[in-house]
Amino acid sequence: xxxxxxxxxxxxxxxxxxxxxxxxxxxxxxxxxxxxxxxxxxxxxxxxxxxxxxxxxxxxxxxxxxxxxxxxxxxxxxxxxxxxxxxxxxxxxxxxxxxxxxxxxxxxxxxxxxxxxxxxxxxxxxxxxxxxxxxxxxxxxxxxxxxxxxxxxxxxxxxxxxxxxxxxxxxxxxxxxxxxxxxxxxxxxxxxxxxxxxxxxxxxxxxxxxxxxxxxxxxxxxxxxxxxxxxxxxxxxxxxxxxxxxxxxxxxxxxxxxxxxxxxxxxxxxxxxxxxxxxxxxxxxxxxxxxxxxxxxxxxxxxxxxxxxxxxxxxxxxxxxxxxxxxxxxxxxxxxxxxxxxxxxxxxxxxxxxxxxxxxxxxxxxxxxxxxxxxxxxxxxxxxxxxxxxxxxxxxxxxxxxxxxxxxxxxxxxxxxxxxxxxxxxxxxxxxxxxxxxxxxxxxxxxxxxxx
Amino acid sequence: xxxxxxxxxxxxxxxxxxxxxxxxxxxxxxxxxxxxxxxxxxxxxxxxxxxxxxxxxxxxxxxxxxxxxxxxxxxxxxxxxxxxxxxxxxxxxxxxxxxxxxxxxxxxxxxxxxxxxxxxxxxxxxxxxxxxxxxxxxxxxxxxxxxxxxxxxxxxxxxxxxxxxxxxxxxxxxxxxxxxxxxxxxxxxxxxxxxxxxxxxxxxxxxxxxxxxxxxxxxxxxxxxxxxxxxxxxxxxxxxxxxxxxxxxxxxxxxxxxxxxxxxxxxxxxxxxxxxxxxxxxxxxxxxxxxxxxxxxxxxxxxxxxxxxxxxxxxxx
Ligand code: SF4
Numbered sequence: 001x002x003x004x005x006x007x008x009x010x011x012x013x014x015x016x017x018x019x020x021x022x023x024x025x026x027x028x029x030x031x032x033x034x035x036x037x038x039x040x041x042x043x044x045x046x047x048x049x050x051x052x053x054x055x056x057x058x059x060x061x062x063x064x065x066x067x068x069x070x071x072x073x074x075x076x077x078x079x080x081x082x083x084x085x086x087x088x089x090x091x092x093x094x095x096x097x098x099x100x101x102x103x104x105x106x107x108x109x110x111x112x113x114x115x116x117x118x119x120x121x122x123x124x125x126x127x128x129x130x131x132x133x134x135x136x137x138x139x140x141x142x143x144x145x146x147x148x149x150x151x152x153x154x155x156x157x158x159x160x161x162x163x164x165x166x167x168x169x170x171x172x173x174x175x176x177x178x179x180x181x182x183x184x185x186x187x188x189x190x191x192x193x194x195x196x197x198x199x200x201x202x203x204x205x206x207x208x209x210x211x212x213x214x215x216x217x218x219x220x221x222x223x224x225x226x227x228x229x230x231x232x233x234x235x236x237x238x239x240x241x242x243x244x245x246x247x248x249x250x251x252x253x254x255x256x257x258x259x260x261x262x263x264x265x266x267x268x269x270x271x272x273x274x275x276x277x278x279x280x281x282x283x284x285x286x287x288x289x290x291x292x293x294x295x296x297x298x299x300x301x302x303x304x305x306x307x308x309x310x311x312x313x314x315x316x317x318x319x320x321x322x323x324x325x326x327x328x329x330x331x332x333x334x335x336x337x338x339x340x341x342x343x344x345x346x347x348x349x350x351x352x353x354x355x356x357x358x359x360x361x362x363x364x365x366x367x368x369x370x371x372x373x374x375x376x377x378x379x380x381x382x383x384x385x386x387x388x389x390x391x392x393x394x395x396x397x398x399x400x401x402x403x404x405x406x407x408x409x410x411x412x413x414x415x416x417x418x419x420x421x422x423x424x425x426x427x428x429x430x431x432x433x434x435x436x437x438x439x440x441x442x443x444x445x446x447x448x449x450x451x452x
Numbered sequence: 453x454x455x456x457x458x459x460x461x462x463x464x465x466x467x468x469x470x471x472x473x474x475x476x477x478x479x480x481x482x483x484x485x486x487x488x489x490x491x492x493x494x495x496x497x498x499x500x501x502x503x504x505x506x507x508x509x510x511x512x513x514x515x516x517x518x519x520x521x522x523x524x525x526x527x528x529x530x531x532x533x534x535x536x537x538x539x540x541x542x543x544x545x546x547x548x549x550x551x552x553x554x555x556x557x558x559x560x561x562x563x564x565x566x567x568x569x570x571x572x573x574x575x576x577x578x579x580x581x582x583x584x585x586x587x588x589x590x591x592x593x594x595x596x597x598x599x600x601x602x603x604x605x606x607x608x609x610x611x612x613x614x615x616x617x618x619x620x621x622x623x624x625x626x627x628x629x630x631x632x633x634x635x636x637x638x639x640x641x642x643x644x645x646x647x648x649x650x651x652x653x654x655x656x657x658x659x660x661x662x663x664x665x666x667x668x669x670x671x672x673x674x675x676x677x678x679x680x681x682x683x684x685x686x687x688x689x690x691x692x693x694x695x696x697x698x699x700x701x702x703x704x705x706x707x708x709x710x711x712x713x714x715x716x717x718x719x720x721x722x723x724x725x726x727x728x729x730x731x732x733x734x735x736x737x738x739x740x741x742x743x744x745x746x747x748x749x750x751x752x753x754x755x756x757x758x759x760x761x762x763x764x765x766x767x768x769x
Contacts, residue, residue, distance in 0.1 A: 030591040331589030359588040402676040403655040408587045440673030
């Protein structure tokens with residue numbers, strides 16, 4: 001990772017990661033195939049997905065080795081996942097390079113801001129962990145694979161990826177603040193990276209030019225301590241810009257001998273003051289988390305969810321809004337819920353049967369990386385239940401030979417009597433919405449599917 | 453929010469422009485010179501194909517091998533070359549309206565469809581389009597029914613006509629069917645082959661050729677709202693296919709049209725110019741009288757074809 005070659009390897013990997021991710025997501029269609037497998041594998045590299053799985057399904061998944069791979073890599077070399085592999089990270093890396101070239105004179109301010117904001121990181125992690133434990137999904141939504149997936153899916157459906165645009169605009173001005181402070185995966189891995197075995201450090205003839213500090217996109221290059229901090233993405237930019245060739249990739253343990261510039265101890269009083277401040281910050285974090293939780297867990301109007309979805313509050317808690325189910329849905333039945341339905345529901349998939357029916361193809365179950373849509377067999381699917389308003393039904397009211405609901409019901413849940421007047425067999429009804437969708441009565445259908 | 457609306461508005465704008473473009477393309481006044489040339493050529497060479505075969509004859513091919521069933525059938529009719537001239541545009545309307553697999557016997561056997569596609573292309577057809585307007589979404593029906601794979605392997609194009617731009621308004625002059633949005637592809641085809649499967653239908657007892665034609669109409673709900681049987685009959689009187697091929701190799705005898713249901717095999721494929729006669733014959737395979745299938749006698753009354761099987765020659769091959 002020291003040489004020029006190292007960085008071209010990294011650029012290559014990042015490029016592959018972004019291009020592959022975009023192409024795989026764009027090609028996700030019915031029936032899901034290899035592209036889905038690759039996307040699943042990629043998503044599962046994120047340890048948050050494992051945490052979510054453990055939190056909600058209380059079982060160790062077969063793919064547990066994927067996130068463990070990431071954690072192991074982090075324990076060895078720090079945040080190589082963020083710096084070398086993450087597609088969102090790659091996007092932000094390029095954005096940052098553009099930003100640095102465009103706003104050259106902002107460099108000191110940028111370093112300053114990164115340094116000032118950085119200590120918030122672990123309090124933010126605390127907020128995230130509390131929100132997560134209490135049962136909200138915002139954490140997972142902000143993880144890179146979910147967020148990038150969600151924004152790409154938006155683009156593919158013809159919407160503006162505002163979040164991505166916002167984050168990229170922020171990156172132009174403040175470097176990779178997102179990666180170093182806000183990204184849940186980034187912060188989690190920063191924590192793990194504190195124990196890493198290898199890292200960049202200053203060994204010897206440092207001339208205090210601070211070029212490394214202004215080159216570092218996450219504010220991890222530290223001249224004071226001579227050791228790259230936990231946030232280091234192992235990108236090697238510091239090593240490359242150092243005019244004195246003083247920075248190298250080394251074993252970090254045992255530390256002692258090279259950390260010559262550890263700041264002088266400010267005395268016991270300062271320490272005590274520091275810990276009180278820390279306590280206050282932590283308390284603030286808890287309060288913030290509670291507020292977030294209130295906002296995002298509130299009960300919402302029940303809606304029709306994809307076939308096999310977890311029951312109501314759990315579904316919105318587990319779904320990471322990656323939008324892959326919406327992307328793969330062949331009948332365009334799944335739609336993202338608008339923000340006007342509340343933060344709890346925002347961007348989660350739902351079905352409006354009068355507009356589009358669910359074909360029960362169950363592709364969404366296959367592509368869902370979080371387990372929000374469980375792989376439930378067709379005969380166990382209960383998305384909702386149909387109810388018939390006989391007073392509006394033209395078979396019952398006007399003796400018409402209509403029976404289109406019974407004709408099109410894919411699970412034979414509607415029977416007709418001798419006059420072809422429909423009756424619903426509730427124990428068979430999967431709630432797919434075909435009947436409501438097909439009902440020829442003007443306006444609201446005579447047969448409707450209500451959420452379970 | 454407004455921006456998002458703006459963007460989607462823009463999308464719709466572009467979409468409608470696109471649709472307008474398609475409209476132009478389909479109306480025959482194509483800007484594409486090649487297409488135009490093709491169209492005019494057809495009008496001269498592939499003159500009115502209807503009636504090239506004997507109307508009073510039904511060919512019943514028996515067997516299990518899809519290719520030979522189709523070959524035998526066309527040979528007994530008088531050869532496909534009489535129907536499909538070089539440069540012709542052929543439209544085939546099988547039934548892939550439900551997301552069932554071929555072995556579930558609720559959709560037209562894809563291998564039979566592919567065999568017809570092959571024959572048409574061998575006879576010199578310019579394009580062979582295979583269309584339906586399925587209940588469920590196109591990808592699921594096209595993939596599950598096996599139609600897409602089989603037709604494309606044979607060199608044809610299979611697609612669903614599930615958007616308004618595939619339709620054009622026609623005056624059917626019926627009692628209930630007046631201004632109806634009907635398939636452009638069929639209206640513009642030189643040769644139109646209706647290719648139903650024989651199977652149970654829970655509202656009309658059976659679905660056959662005449663019923664299969666409903667998949668060429670945009671607003672099916674209208675039929676159900678007004679008078680389903682009369683609607684099917686009037687549709688039959690409006691547009692007769694050049695040929696109806698009934699897939700009676702096997703079909704569901706209950707739980708139709710969607711299935712799954714009990715399957716019965718007849719191992720027959722019926723070819724006929726008269727759509728009413730083909731349906732009448734199909735009814736007898738089910739052990740029903742043709743007059744029991746409500747829309748069949750209605751269509752006969754409207755002059756769409758012959759209900760009395762004894763007035764026809766049934767040739768088994
Ligand atoms: S339900 Fe699953 S696939 Fe759909 S958006 Fe949520 S996490 Fe993604």
